[in-house]
Amino acid sequence: MNKQLMYDRFKQHFGYDSFRPGQESIIERLMDGRNVLGLLATGGGKSVTYQLPALLLPGLTIVVSPLISLMVDQVQQLRARKKIPATYLNSMQDATESREILKGISEGAYKLLYVSPEKLQQPYVQHVLNRAKVSLIAIDEAHCISQWGHDFRTDYLRLPEVVKQLGAPPVLAVTATATTAVREEICRLFSIEKEDVVIKSLNRSNIAYDLIEVTDESERRLFVFDQIDRLQGPGIVYCSTRQAVDVLAASYQLDGKRRVHGYHGGMNSMERMLIQSQFLAGELDVIIATNAFGMGIDKPDIRYVIHYQMPASLEAYAQEIGRIGRDGMPGYALLLFSWDDLQIHHHMLDKEYPTQAQVQKYEQLCNSGVPLTSEALAMMDISEEMSALLAFYTERVLSTYEVAATGESYPKAQIIWQETEKRKSFKQKKLAEMVSYVRGESCLRTSINTYFGEADKRFDRYCCTRCGLSKNAYFQTNDKTIVKNDQSKWNLRQALDTLLPNK
Incomplete structure (x- = not known):
């Protein structure tokens, strides 16, 4: 890697003479073609770790982002302040706008593409991106991929397969909030080696807690x-x-x-x-x-x-x-x-996760051949978010479920409900940990930093x-x-x- 070129581009587009802790280490690993997990504090400059490589690598860099407003904000800043050709694809765009953007990607008009995980799963989008030669896939807010994270999103868990479909380019997963279990799952899903996990202090010394x-x-x-x-x-x-x-x-x-x-x-x-x-x-x-x-x-x-x-x-x-x-x-x-x-x-958890009766009704509706419209789901008091969760467990959990050694089999609805109950219990445990934090008597900074395995208490x-x-x-x-x-x-x-x- 040409380090001088990296510094020159960093100064030219971002206006800085030196990197923040962890940034350079992450970028060097990516430029060597390695998969990387970066844990940097909120405000620690995570976006630079994929925006700068996008300028240095020959093809297109994809940034998977969970929020449309975040995509729009990032792209506007890249175009206006940093003069970097960037665009985004999400569900809010109509067919004409999406076609124009995909055409621009095919013609090499962009270096950065921000895309929602749902949009990235569409076969035609993958077809266009394969022709554009993807050099890097960055997964922002990577904790969303972990079933053991606080903000698990089912579409994120399909990303490892998407990476393979796009030719297995290097992957950068970045987040500021990941426990040890979440880090391990991210590394397993994207084949990230221990030496390619870059962790910097998550302590925010300038914030006082009340x-x-x-x-x-x-x-x-x-x-x-x-x-x-x-x-x-x-x-x-x-x-x-x-x-x-x-x-x-x-x-x-x-x-x-x-x-x-x-x-x-x-x-x-x-x-x-x-x-x-x-x-x-x-x-x-x-x-x-x-x-x-x-x-x-x-x-x-x-x-x-x-x-x-x-x-x-x-x-x-x-x-x-x-x-x-x-x-x-x-x-x-x-x-x-x-x-x-x-x-x-507790009320929100009850609304987020289905009862056993709702799972049974959902399975019956799927087997009936009736389209899963919003109206049909509403008749069973199933929200679209709950439906997405049920679809995920129907597709993924049952495909890997092993029948007990006794040969005893279980109704599909029961298996799905058991899995959603595990997830609900996990969320209840997270809530209990939050309660333990507010009811404690020790230093608030020490308590939250210890939870994330952070030693810095300054x-x-x-x-x-x-x-x-x-x-x-x-x-x-x-x-x-x-x-x-x-x-x-x-x-x-x-x-x-x-x-x-x-x-």
Whole structure:
């Protein structure tokens, strides 16, 4: 590899003289034709590790991305700021637009293609990409491929086969949130050797952690409105449900001092893209959102993230607070918690995973030959997301299922339900780990870093509320309010013991 050319292109297109930790090591391995897993902290510059090789390699680089808004944002920046020919393919484009893009790919007009995992599975798309000679496949947010990750997506697990169909070019899997089990599964699926796993510190030393118990919804809402008014911005407020987003955003807009808008998956794609663009451009101060917002958002000056309700897992929490302070300046993460949050997540899990009766109805519908339309699924109270999960387990799990040595066979529906129950139990375990985090008494930074196998515990301004934290440092300079640093007195222990019986 010509290192001087690499440095020249890095300076020319990205404007930097030196790499961040881990970037150069990942790029060198890719240029040697090796498969690589890169674990870099949120804001650690993961995109450079595939964007720069795209300029150095002869063919096309494919970037598998889970969110349409993320694709659009990345491509716009590549074209405008870095002068890199890039494009994207996703389900929101009509047939004419898709054909034009595929034609441009065939003619060599692009160096980078951002594509959804669903679109990448289409035979004609694969045919065009094979002719274009793919030099690298980068899988962003690679934790989505693991059944043991917090954000497993069935279409991601089909990617190893797609890689083979495209001639088995080098693969780069990148993420900021992966436990040891998730790392091992990613490496197994993409044949990544141990020496090609590049792990850098995931500790965000510039973020201070706060955790506060709230007793009722009215108290929670008023407290968050006060924080939005007083904290240095921009900021993000995360809610667990769309309803909470709508209520919170509408209520604040009536009397609040900041420019605030809601964001969730129930909005149409154009509205979501507009809100995201306004936030990135500084035309909005605060986004109140579900976890549908923020993955890959390149806004370096986010000063705080408030979790209005407890997230469902430590992985989700780490990823969402990782949007704070990517410019290296101090930031503040506030997590609010109450018993009601657990009830919300249990209800959402019940809606996400099917009952045994629903699985039986789904199998009967599949065997009947009736098309799996939205209307037909709705009649059985099966969402499209649940249907995708059932289709995955029908296709993959049953094909590898081994009948017991006794020769005893089981109905297909029972096997599928058992597998979905395993996944549901896994999500419940993740929720229990999150509860263990909020109910503990040790340093918040140490607790979350230990969970990810992170040894670095350093911090810049303040560590966390359990180690000592003055919120005044994160308020606007004209805010003279004195805030006492009181340790929260947790009184939910007995109730929470039902989740962690062996604790």
